[in-house]
Amino acid sequence: MSIVPKIPCTIVTGFLGAGKTTLVRHILENAGGRRLAIVVNEFGDIGFDGSFLAACGIEGCGDEDIVELANGCICCTVADDFVPALNKLLDRADPPEHILIETSGLALPKPLVQAFQWPAIRSRVTVDGVVAVVDGPAVAAGFFADDPAASAAQRADDASVDHDNPLEEVFEDQLLCADLVIVNKADLLDEAGRASVRAEIERHLPRAVKMVETEHGRIDPAVLLGLGAAAEDDLASRPSHHGDSEDHDHDDFDTVAIPVRASASADDLALRVGRATETAGVLRIKGFAEIAGKPMRLVVQGVGTRVSHHYDRPWRGSEPRDGRLVVIGLKGFDRDAVTAALAG
Incomplete structure (x- = not known):
């Protein structure tokens, strides 16, 4: 009896704004005819990355090849969302040759790797590798470094907080599980900055x-596809702040979707997003918006105080042009201040 080879899966993890979706899209564009499927997950219930990928227009990448999970971080919804989604891809008449799994920026990868030991999927798939995408400039700026004063203030406001720095904890868990680390946005660093980040x-x-x-x-896709790590069989070398427990939460973080009106120009909207990112506790702003008189949809992203934007595709004829930005931040960030800044 022949043994059907397991389908390799690559887990792409990394903190908010590191560039995971951009990386995944690049892999899709350079697949070289290989049948790829994508499972993309976001924190909160508003999809952005899945829509961005679905609009890629890449030959051979159809809607059926992109599965979006937006019911919370994938590491917390393994049984309800991830395993059924994976089985749906595997049960297709033409199953993918390789599956890319893009986690939310707040997900812990180890519980997801552990899920590959579940009997329902263990004989069918393997974790080819865990790839951690890192925002080089954010690391260089000390974004993930522990801030004892801020941590003490957070614990004073909420007695349930029992760790020092939730940003560093998530960032470190993602690195602890990695088989490959990609330092993205290296063009924004000088040689000294690159050395300090490494x-x-x-x-x-x-x-x-x-x-x-x-x-x-x-x-080059060959750099991260084909690592052959079989990470599900190598959990002991992947420590975590949560040990081997799959029970954890993301109570340190919160998200809200804010409608935005059509803007006179992309630069005008970028200025308002920039002001919103200055609100204490805001970590990430991303979404789509309409620019008056423009037939294209504008993608806007704010990471820290860096804001970028580009047009990704034309608005479709029957598509509502409702601008909406997703804001992710530390629990308790001032939503009213963010809304006011975006309103201008």
């Missing part, structure tokens, strides 16, 4: 892991 990442790694620098997520 040193900071190495400080968190439990073992030797290859690091690759990229710009805009551009990388």
Whole structure:
């Protein structure tokens, strides 16, 4: 009796705004005829990344190849969402040759790797590798470094907070599980900055892991597809702040979707998004918006205080042009202040 080979899966993890979706889209554009499928997950119930990928217009990448899970971080919804979604892809008449799984920026990858030991899927798939995408400039700016004063203030406001820095904890868990680290946005760093980022990442790694620098997520797919890590059989070398428990939450973070009116120009909207990112506790702003007189949909993204935008595709004829930005931040961030800043 012949043994059907397991379908390899690559888990793409990384903090908010690191460039995971851009990387995944680049892989799709350079698949070289390989049948790929994507499972994309977002924190909160408003999809952005899945829509961005579905609009890619890449030959051979149809709507059936992109599965969007927007009911919470994938690491917390394994049984209800992830395993059924994976089985649906595997049961297709023409199953994918490789599956890319893009986690939310707040997901912990180890519980997801553990899910590959479930009997329902263990004989059918394997974790080819865990790829951690890192925002190089954010690391260089100390975004994930522990801030004792801020942590103490957070614990004073909420006695249930029992760890020091939720940003560092998520960032470190993602690195601890990685088989490959991609330092993205390297073009925004000088040589000294690149060296300091590499040193900071190495400080968190439990073992030797290859690091690759990229710009805009551009990388040869062969570098990250075909690692052969079988990570589900190597959990012992992947420590976590949560140990082997799959029970955890994301109570340190919150999200809200805010409608935005059509703007006179892309630069005008970018200025308002920039002001909103200055609100204490805001980590990430992303979404789509309409620019008056323009037939194209504008993609807007704010990470820290950096704001970028580009037109991704024409608005469809029957598509409502409702601008909406998703804001992710630390629990308790001032939503009214963000809304006011975006309103201008």
